Amino acid sequence: MNQLTVAQPYIEESEILLEDLLDQESLDLVVFNDDFNTFEHVTSVLMKVCKHSHEQAEQCTLLIHYKGKCAVKKGSKEELKPMCEAILDAGIQAAIL
Secondary structure (H helix, E strand, O other), X not given: OOOOOOOOOOOOHHHHHHHHHXXXXXXXXXXXXXXXXXXXXXXXXXXXXXXXXXXXXXXXXXXXXXXXXXXXXXEOHHHHHHHHHHHHHXXXXXXXX
């Protein structure tokens, strides 16, 4: 009898590496609202730590205030961890999600 064989699609190694890279960069640095920090302080910290422009930092600060949180940066855990620690050190609630 003849056996039916199904051809497996060929996936190049570069495609697999690209998928791994995209997975690594899919985390968000999220900043949360609180009742203690001023708009100016949060804006300043986002500009310093995340290298946001003044306008970008202000818009994130407004989202944090009105929505309760905002993803301020996207990247790998290794990239986001020092930023998260710097934001926490500034007295602002943040997490990598």
